[in-house]
Each structure stands twice: as structure tokens, then as C-alpha cells.
Amino acid sequence: MSYLSSSLKTVQLTLRMFRGGYVTPGKLANIFRCACHAVEGKVNSTGYPPVYTIDPSASCNLGCFVCPAGNARPDPRLKMPMDAFVRLTDEVAPKALAFFLYVIGEPFMNKRLPDMIAYAHRKRIYTIVSTNGHFLPTVAHAERLVSSGLDDLIVSISGLNQETYARYHRRGDVERVKRNIRNLVAAKRKCKSARPWITVRYIQFDYNRHEREPARRYFRDLGVNAFDWRHGRERYAVESMPDRLPDVVAQYEERYLGARHATQGRGKRCFWPWFISVVNCDGSVAVCCQYPWIERESDPNCMGNAFTEKGFNGVWEGHRMQRFRRAAHSGKGLPHFCRECIRGLSYGDET
Numbered sequence: 001m002s003y004l005s006s007s008l009k010t011v012q013l014t015l016r017m018f019r020g021g022y023v024t025p026g027k028l029a030n031i032f033r034c035a036c037h038a039v040e041g042k043v044n045s046t047g048y049p050p051v052y053t054i055d056p057s058a059s060c061n062l063g064c065f066v067c068p069a070g071n072a073r074p075d076p077r078l079k080m081p082m083d084a085f086v087r088l089t090d091e092v093a094p095k096a097l098a099f100f101l102y103v104i105g106e107p108f109m110n111k112r113l114p115d116m117i118a119y120a121h122r123k124r125i126y127t128i129v130s131t132n133g134h135f136l137p138t139v140a141h142a143e144r145l146v147s148s149g150l151d152d153l154i155v156s157i158s159g160l161n162q163e164t165y166a167r168y169h170r171r172g173d174v175e176r177v178k179r180n181i182r183n184l185v186a187a188k189r190k191c192k193s194a195r196p197w198i199t200v201r202y203i204q205f206d207y208n209r210h211e212r213e214p215a216r217r218y219f220r221d222l223g224v225n226a227f228d229w230r231h232g233r234e235r236y237a238v239e240s241m242p243d244r245l246p247d248v249v250a251q252y253e254e255r256y257l258g259a260r261h262a263t264q265g266r267g268k269r270c271f272w273p274w275f276i277s278v279v280n281c282d283g284s285v286a287v288c289c290q291y292p293w294i295e296r297e298s299d300p301n302c303m304g305n306a307f308t309e310k311g312f313n314g315v316w317e318g319h320r321m322q323r324f325r326r327a328a329h330s331g332k333g334l335p336h337f338c339r340e341c342i343r344g345l346s347y348g349d350e351t
Helices: 003-019 025-040 082-092 113-122 139-148 163-168 174-191 206-222 244-260 311-316 319-330
Strands: 050-056 098-100 126-131 153-155 197-204 226-231 276-279 284-286
Touching: 050 082, 082 113, 082 311, 113 126, 113 139, 139 174, 153 174, 163 174, 163 206, 174 197, 174 206, 197 206, 206 226, 276 311, 284 311, 311 319
Parallel strands: 050 098, 050 276, 098 126, 126 153, 153 197, 197 226
Antiparallel strands: 276 284
């Protein structure tokens, strides 16, 4: 996707937030405060993140070959309890603008997801869910999702026929996904609702490039709101993908990315530690959705736990978060996942 296309989508998302009444003077003031503190490099920021990436479930029904739910979590059965989600939402709602309700797993694996969306909606928080599209088997299920107040739904696909689709979305059924999207479009019409905004996202590799435009036409005719595409992470796209990835990843980074590490990130600064926070399904708080995995409290990406007595604000104001902001501002003492940031290295989502 081009920079212009990405910017246009950001503008469209912002307009939907304004039209939905999610943007208030208090939230705008908080965003301005975050921006000022990010530019200053203030470590004890009094602004709170306007955007949260929250993981309802760390498990997934599919086996996509880059999926962290199958490769990076020791217990993929974890799901965020509803009462914990309510406490978190109550705490952050005054300043929160948007909840991205997906991180590692398939959000609909948590059966309370529609209830979570509905609660956030009542608190005037914009909600976005990304899914593999296997969990709306009937119009009744789709109507429940529409009535929850979900604002945006992203459905990822990687082919228009089963043979192509299953190369990436292993154990998936593309016909089921098509049927479920059709159910959701029908439910929106029945409920006379403009929400959720449905985006079909095509994950493109060399082997499925030829099906992208037919897929665009198919889903446009089906009645979705938008169709976009992203490059799959080509570092994983080899003909004989082994069950375990670390060796392949290490070889790729050594052969193709080693020369970039020293130059490509220079002059760039990350503002996420002032604007965005990641809350995993067990309450552990990470600083980046590109590296959300926390196995133990001593992990450099672990800022604390939002479900403890100190709550999320205690983590956001805590010494670990302050230390991380200091490193992000100075560029010194950053953990390995920042020094080798996949966004800074331009592989993954960019063309």
C-alpha cells in the first residue's frame, strides 16, 4: 500500500470518529498533551494513551505460518475475563479514543467479545476488530455483532479459492469466510445500520497476486465498504516452510537485513510510548503491538500488569514506563526489539 493510500485511510477513520461523536474536547486536550510530552521527551507524562490495543484472546482457530498465537505464546488458551475488561475500560474511558480489540489471537475466540464491544461503545470508545472471518455462521450471530455497536471490522483473506487461501490461512475455509461476510452485510441492512465499516484486507504474496483484483471485484459486489491489501511478510514466504520458524527468520535477517540495521533507523523516533499501549489478555502491558509477547515479568517489554491493584494508570505512570520513554527519546538503552523494529526496517506492512 502506498503512503498516500495509508494517509487517506487514516483521514477516513478520523472522520468516522468525529461523526460518531467519539472525539470530545477533553480527549483532544489529552492528545495535545501527549504530543507535547512526546516532542519534549518527558518521561513522567501526564497525558494518557488515546489508543489502546487490547487482546481479548491469545488463541486462534487457524494455523497461519507467521501467527504468534501458534508460535510465541506458551498458553494460547488465554482469554481476557469480562470483569477485567470492564475495570480497565472504566479506568481509561475518560481519555480513551479507540480500542483496537486484537493483538495476537483471533478475537472471536473469546465469546464475550460482543459484550466487550458493547461496553466500550457505551463508554464512547471507538472499537476496531480484525478477524479471520470464521465466526459469524448465521445472520443472527451477525445481528448481535451489529447491535453491539462495533465501528470497524477488518476481515483478512489471502485468496479467492480454497487452494490459494489455505497456503497462508492454514485450516481456514474461504467459502465460510465469504458466507459470513454475506451474513454481516445482510445483518447491517436488516438493522438499517451503517456500522460496522467492513474492510476486507488481502494479504498478498507472489503466489496469490493474480487473485487480488478478482477478490476486490467479488467483495465489492458483495457489499463491503472497503478493500485493501498488504504485502505478506516476505521473509517467511518460502516454498518449504518448516513447522518452526526461528532458524528461517535468523537466516533471513542475517542475509538480507544485516546491512540495514546500521542505517535505516537513524534519525527516526518512536512516539508510541506516549500515545499507544498494548494490554494482553492476562493484563500484562507492552509498549508495542509489533512485539506484544510477555512470558515473564522480567521481559524488557513488560511495563507491568493492568489487572493489579495499581491498575493501568499505575503502569503508565510507573518507573518502567518512564525508563522506556527516556530510552525512546534518547535512542540509548533500547531493547533489541526496538533496535530491530520491523516498521523501521520496512518489511511487513509496507510495499
